[in-house]
Amino acid sequence: MIAKxxxxxxxxxxxxxxxxxxxxxxxxxxHLGIAGAAALSVVAVVGAAVTVSQFGAGPATDDPADxxxxxxxxxPSSTAPxxxxxxxxxxxxxxxxxxxxxxxxxxxxxxxxxxxLSEAFSxxxxxxxxxxxxxxxxxxxxxxxxxxxxTRFTLRSPAGDRGVFLSLVRSRAPGYRDCTLLATxxxxxxxxxxxxxxxxxxxxxxxxPDVPVRVEAAGWRPDGTAVSVLETxxxxxxxxxxxxxxDALTRILTLPELGLSRSAPASTTTSAPVSLPxxxxxxMADRLTATLTTGTVVPSGMRAVQVPQARVPAxxxxxxxxxxKLTADLVDSxxxxxxxxxxSPPAPDGMAPRCFGPDCEAITLPDGRPGVLARTIDxxxxxxxxNTVSPTGTQVSIMSRNRSAVGEQKSAGPTRRTPPLGRxxxxxxxxxxxxxx
Amino acid sequence: MPDRDxxxxxxxxxxxxxxxxxxxxxxxxxxxxxxLAQTALVRLYVxxxxxHRDGQVDxxxxxxxxxxxxxxSRRWFRxxxxxxxxxxxxxAAAAPGVDDVIDVRRALAELPPGQRAAVVLxxxxxxxxxxxxxxxxxxxxxxxxxxxxxxxxxxxLLAAGRPVLREQS
Numbered sequence: 001m002i003a004k005x006x007x008x009x010x011x012x013x014x015x016x017x018x019x020x021x022x023x024x025x026x027x028x029x030x031h032l033g034i035a036g037a038a039a040l041s042v043v044a045v046v047g048a049a050v051t052v053s054q055f056g057a058g059p060a061t062d063d064p065a066d067x068x069x070x071x072x073x074x075x076p077s078s079t080a081p082x083x084x085x086x087x088x089x090x091x092x093x094x095x096x097x098x099x100x101x102x103x104x105x106x107x108x109x110x111x112x113x114x115x116x117l118s119e120a121f122s123x124x125x126x127x128x129x130x131x132x133x134x135x136x137x138x139x140x141x142x143x144x145x146x147x148x149x150x151t152r153f154t155l156r157s158p159a160g161d162r163g164v165f166l167s168l169v170r171s172r173a174p175g176y177r178d179c180t181l182l183a184t185x186x187x188x189x190x191x192x193x194x195x196x197x198x199x200x201x202x203x204x205x206x207x208x209p210d211v212p213v214r215v216e217a218a219g220w221r222p223d224g225t226a227v228s229v230l231e232t233x234x235x236x237x238x239x240x241x242x243x244x245x246x247d248a249l250t251r252i253l254t255l256p257e258l259g260l261s262r263s264a265p266a267s268t269t270t271s272a273p274v275s276l277p278x279x280x281x282x283x284m285a286d287r288l289t290a291t292l293t294t295g296t297v298v299p300s301g302m303r304a305v306q307v308p309q310a311r312v313p314a315x316x317x318x319x320x321x322x323x324x325k326l327t328a329d330l331v332d333s334x335x336x337x338x339x340x341x342x343x344s345p346p347a348p349d350g351m352a353p354r355c356f357g358p359d360c361e362a363i364t365l366p367d368g369r370p371g372v373l374a375r376t377i378d379x380x381x382x383x384x385x386x387n388t389v390s391p392t393g394t395q396v397s398i399m400s401r402n403r404s405a406v407g408e409q410k411s412a413g414p415t416r417r418t419p420p421l422g423r424x425x426x427x428x429x430x431x432x433x434x435x436x437x
Numbered sequence: 438m439p440d441r442d443x444x445x446x447x448x449x450x451x452x453x454x455x456x457x458x459x460x461x462x463x464x465x466x467x468x469x470x471x472x473l474a475q476t477a478l479v480r481l482y483v484x485x486x487x488x489h490r491d492g493q494v495d496x497x498x499x500x501x502x503x504x505x506x507x508x509x510s511r512r513w514f515r516x517x518x519x520x521x522x523x524x525x526x527x528x529a530a531a532a533p534g535v536d537d538v539i540d541v542r543r544a545l546a547e548l549p550p551g552q553r554a555a556v557v558l559x560x561x562x563x564x565x566x567x568x569x570x571x572x573x574x575x576x577x578x579x580x581x582x583x584x585x586x587x588x589x590x591x592x593x594l595l596a597a598g599r600p601v602l603r604e605q606s
Contacts, residue, residue: 005462005465005541005545006458009461009467010467012454012457012471013471014453014457014471014474014475014478016446016450019449019479020442022475022482023478023481026479026482026483027482027483030483320563321455321561321562322458322561376444397451
């Protein structure tokens, strides 16, 4: 029942690099804070001395690295094609609090597409009202790890600054393109542009004077590109009003320069349409259990033992977190180890499993599907994991560990020398054709 | 790439979407869910060595998301954040009925934050009562009653809107 609420899950846009960068900054701030507390009095003295020494001096020279100077000096205008800043240097516009940064690890094809899009977009004319300018003037379209391209810029107007976030993704028809799922407080309208693009514009009016109005426009274009534009602002005593009207938003959504090239192959993150399976049910769990044969899962000489966490007999699937899980201890004369199988709904971005870490191998299963086989060692606990995706998109993860799950303590050591199932046995389970729903 | 980054990246790939789903069930907005999940992941990165060593990664991430979602949903201006303006790319034919989706989302949104969290943690995350209580900072008895009340309210809300769902729930 609860899983139904997840229908229409959009592609994941959390960017790994952005998370890591933010994490490092946070860590650095924490370290600085510790050091700073100890040195606070020294800093105060030095700061006072500097203030006194600069008193009466002329204005400081412009430091290009000083972000404050960026806000005063606008980017020089140029007729040369190409973006005026790099993805790494893309400034954060107002209203960007908490949103993911754009750049991320992308496939070579997506990088090429980004170069082409950025050059094209730099030649496009943004339909800005008189007196309004964009900064940076020609922002780049940056590829993300989830197979989309995005950028952001600030609209400067006499009434205040607003932030614009623009992203492109290959559209997978038909999708929800109406206003059905929206809260009643949101003003939503759908129209068809002259070029056939379906345009949906949502306006979330502020319910407090210090909250900026939020405008979101989505366009599903005939060329297969889905474009979204979010215009928002920073909260404050007098937040800037909306700048782009419906017509301007529609013109941005239909800019020919924003079409994703069909010549460039779609990366693995966007090629397959995502379809939601039925909500998990115990009946389906029983059917999945029936597809497992003891001979396939439990090698000769081993026996399967129920673990308390499963709340079901050994080698039986149970419903969990919108998918199905199976956990059992496999026991032989060497001791007990754990087998864990997880079947999850298709990834929202259709992402295929990828390899990370030194002890990871991208493999091809006997039935032709790609898989990733990883081995991790934590102390003496060895875990073998095989991740793959079923033909229907179900994410399959099979794990074998040399530590029993019975009475499992996170800090406990191994309960046998090696994981109970090796590479071949994991592959044998992975190619079970019934392992999806 | 350092080991820490490799391990964290593997975790990120495996769990970011799951974290976002849990956050969405708690807050009902994909944008906000993404922000909550991202915040949790950033904090995880900072505390990764300790959490990874203690095997507490999932619990810590869940705690951040749940507490942030509850705090946020208690703010009076939360309605501002209920817009769903994503560019959705899900095949409509394969998705559950739109009416069902709306019903479940609305019903979840109707629950008080505490009940919603208890329902999501118990029946979506499959957490035991004790762990749910620890995460929510309340007693096990409170979790049981909150979850029971929440589930009953969900059923009542859904049944009131769509009689057909009574059987499914």
